[in-house]
Amino acid sequence: MTHEIHLELLLGKQVLDPTGKPVGRIEEIRAQQQGDEWLIQEYLIGNIALLERLSAWEIGLAILRRLGARKIYTGxxxxxxxxxxxxxxRPSLRCHPEELKSCQKSTT
Structure with a gap:
């Protein structure tokens, strides 16, 4: 059965872990085209994902360096x-955040 959701409505939604605790917001969605359809591969949540969605890595990291940040672990x-x-x-995880791959970026 195919289930359709308007992806633009998911952007910015708070994601909860299985216990109901907030984990972060959906900031980016990666999909891959297969024939005439696009299939979701993964969701990126957290502040790091927002910078990626806005293609603002260089600017964002420069600002964070100025503020003294060394590493970012928020996604x-x-x-x-x-x-x-x-x-x-109310999107939620089917697993605990510890089981997911962390988005990690260094400002150096």
């Missing part, structure tokens, strides 16, 4: 199968 890469979109207004 996760969530495989499509680990995101529960049963209620698109």
């Amino acid at each position: 996760y890469t969530v495989p499509w199968q680990q995101m529960d979109l049963t209620d698109p207004q």
Whole structure:
């Protein structure tokens, strides 16, 4: 069964872990074209993902360097199968954040 969700409505939505604790917001969605369809590969959540979505890495990292930041650990890469979109207004993880790949960037 195919289930369609308007992706633009997911951007900025707070994602909860299985216990109901906020993990971050959906800031980027990666998809791959297969034939006439686009299939979701993964969701990026957190501040790091926002910089990626806005293609603002260089500017963002320069600002963070000026503010004295060395490393940023505020984001996760969530495989499509680990995101529960049963209620698109309240997306949640099917696993604990510790099980996900962290998005990590260094300002150096």
